[in-house]
Amino acid sequence: MPIPPRPDSTSNPPADTSVITVELGDRAYPIAIKSGETGLADPSGFASHFLDAVGDCTHAIVVQDVAIADSAGSMITQSLKSSPLRLSVIQIASGETSKSTDRIAQLWNEMLDTAADRRSVVIAVGGGVIGDLAGFAAATFTRGLRLVQVPTTLLAMVDSSVGGKTGINLPGGKNLVGSFWQPHMVWIDTDFLSTLPEREYISGLAEVIKYGVIEDADFFEYLEANIAAILQREPEPTRTAIAKSCESKARVVADDERETTGRRAILNYGHTFAHAVESTAGYGVMLHGEAVSIGMQMAAELSVSLGRCDRELLERQTALLAAAGLPLTWEDADVNDMIAVMARDKKVAHGKLRFVLPDRIGNVELVGDVPADEVAAAIRACR
Numbered sequence: 001m002p003i004p005p006r007p008d009s010t011s012n013p014p015a016d017t018s019v020i021t022v023e024l025g026d027r028a029y030p031i032a033i034k035s036g037e038t039g040l041a042d043p044s045g046f047a048s049h050f051l052d053a054v055g056d057c058t059h060a061i062v063v064q065d066v067a068i069a070d071s072a073g074s075m076i077t078q079s080l081k082s083s084p085l086r087l088s089v090i091q092i093a094s095g096e097t098s099k100s101t102d103r104i105a106q107l108w109n110e111m112l113d114t115a116a117d118r119r120s121v122v123i124a125v126g127g128g129v130i131g132d133l134a135g136f137a138a139a140t141f142t143r144g145l146r147l148v149q150v151p152t153t154l155l156a157m158v159d160s161s162v163g164g165k166t167g168i169n170l171p172g173g174k175n176l177v178g179s180f181w182q183p184h185m186v187w188i189d190t191d192f193l194s195t196l197p198e199r200e201y202i203s204g205l206a207e208v209i210k211y212g213v214i215e216d217a218d219f220f221e222y223l224e225a226n227i228a229a230i231l232q233r234e235p236e237p238t239r240t241a242i243a244k245s246c247e248s249k250a251r252v253v254a255d256d257e258r259e260t261t262g263r264r265a266i267l268n269y270g271h272t273f274a275h276a277v278e279s280t281a282g283y284g285v286m287l288h289g290e291a292v293s294i295g296m297q298m299a300a301e302l303s304v305s306l307g308r309c310d311r312e313l314l315e316r317q318t319a320l321l322a323a324a325g326l327p328l329t330w331e332d333a334d335v336n337d338m339i340a341v342m343a344r345d346k347k348v349a350h351g352k353l354r355f356v357l358p359d360r361i362g363n364v365e366l367v368g369d370v371p372a373d374e375v376a377a378a379i380r381a382c383r
């Protein structure tokens, strides 16, 4: 690996910033959560923390969603203008369709045009699409550049920016080409949420609720009690929801970074169905979190019908997802098309589908040998 050891970047966070460390030995990194009131008006917190985290870089390539170029993107570039780094900016169109083979090829060439080399650092500023695409570009350009994730959507803050999964879609399936490439830092500024469209914000809540179901029953109860305040984006409960989600993800990733033991697969709860929903609906028609919400409902239905959990679990999950304003059903679901897509899921082993299924709130298991007619029934139950 061409990248030098990471400096200790967790020792001196700015006063309004808390830090969660993803414990990965010599590739450990901080998730810095800034929730001070200064926010966009005080970008300096980013630059100093960033320089501590990335070490001896000489060039920063900001890869940003064009939709936030004048807000978060501009805050990051302004912040870096006083640094010694040469700065380049690359714009990416919003939406899932940017996670394509065409766009990654174009991005590699745009990076070449900036004269990127191994002392360049890629800064991904945007939602999950930008993080996955820019992260994959960082992982592959000259066999690996340093990466910093600056998520600007709730979904990216609580999920996709953490844990090092990067990649693009193929027409035949979501995230089928990619790599594990851990960032040097994740910088979460909760102020970015103030301008996030409502639909995007709600979409992110699906991944937040997921953590409660898969490994933290207390957090699930907290969400049940506070979902209205979180929907209103009240600072304290929103910050707690983000921090708890990141702690949960950091724990799971530290246990099984590359999804080899099966532990990390729990983060895929609802995703086997969700990816099939997104891919058969057409990328970008449904937001990822919306598909995850429907996928979690299908997975819980499946678990109930297999006798793995009580109907009460499904009812509590349904109530919380509904209270968050998330969709629970998809009337256009085509059972055969979805099952065909699911056959290419990355959890398939020896040609057999495996599903992450709950047995109680706060615990899920990876289950193989699920009869196809039960899967079909779970999809139908959510139409």
Ligand SMILES: O=C(O)C(=O)C[C@@H](O)[C@H](O)[C@H](O)COP(=O)(O)O
Pocket (backbone or CB within 6 Å): 159, 160, 163, 165, 174, 175, 207, 264, 265, 267, 268, 271, 346
């Ligand atoms: O980080 C993980 O591991 C996850 O599974 C988190 C998921 O929420 C996320 O959508 C992930 O990108 C899905 O990965 P995939 O490999 O199943 O496509």
